[in-house]
Amino acid sequence: MKQKSFAGMRCSIAGALNLIGDRWALLLIRDLSLGLRRYDDLRESIGIPNATLTERLKLLVARNIVERRQYQDRPLRFEYRLTPRGRDLWKVSTALREWGDRWNATGFDAPAVEVVDRLTGRKLVLALVDPKTGSAIPRDRIQYRPGPGADETVRKLLGELNLGVGK
Amino acid sequence: MKQKSFAGMRCSIAGALNLIGDRWALLLIRDLSLGLRRYDDLRESIGIPNATLTERLKLLVARNIVERRQYQDRPLRFEYRLTPRGRDLWKVSTALREWGDRWNATGFDAPAVEVVDRLTGRKLVLALVDPKTGSAIPRDRIQYRPGPGADETVRKLLGELNLGVGK
């Protein structure tokens, strides 16, 4: 796959998407985080062509999202695992799964995977949390503001966004 | 863009990725949620070629993620906005931004956008929350379990995942 740098490369979303690659890569990350390790298992689970799989794995390894490690000598064999950086993408896949479930992206009503609290058994959802207190912040208290790396364009957009809060 | 159904279409992640489309689409969603509405603004902000932009917008409209609405008569002009379904993708872009910031995906140290609590000014992060209590659940209490729509493969993978929790 050709790698391009997007316009607006100060944007972390564009940066993240650039590093990850594409849908195949995200599906790989999903399967790796579910415990699949081997080339053929990944290929069958995802239904990705060989050439594409090889290429994506190479890219992800180059970007330190996946590591390729030897697991036996004779015959020489390798497996793939997420690095800490790759494991840290779990919120992205969780957000995608949540959205997919909520808006019925598969055409099936019943979700295949649920995320629950081991103690109470209750389903969990992603929310914005103050890490100091550990509690979720309601939507009307959430504010987007320019960070130290913001340029004029972002500053202006965010300014207008905050003016339009009432709407 | 050709639309394919992935193997494992019971998977909400694959489903969500299918509906969204690709990186361009996610960047469009980012810009639309920041308040951009007009074709030319989107094109310039993202640096997407005309043909691709037109095609992606059409796809997103067809999928009820974006709506195209007329905003004047003479000359006839249209703008693009997120539908509720599209707006609900905010957790996906937030997760991508968080990851991009944490792992320095742009090459710049300083994030361009921060999400804060309007009351305290403190930065917020995504976390898994029990919606009943509104508080974040620590990682060791989080459990993935097969939902009602799980097939044998998922069931097996999740079983092994939970066995390997100690590692």
Added chain:
DNA sequence: CGAGTTACTTCAATGATAGAAGTAACTCGA
């Protein structure tokens, strides 16, 4: 010895994308 497993590589055909140029329907100022 022959079949099977794992992890790929190679190839030809098809499909998508970029970048540049062009178009339609207006408005606005001189």
Added chain:
DNA sequence: TCGAGTTACTTCTATCATTGAAGTAACTCG
């Protein structure tokens, strides 16, 4: 009324990526 500008596209071609099928290398196992 003329010409430049704005907005939202469409069209084109060369290049690039992807698919799906087939092949390969280095083993193991019966």
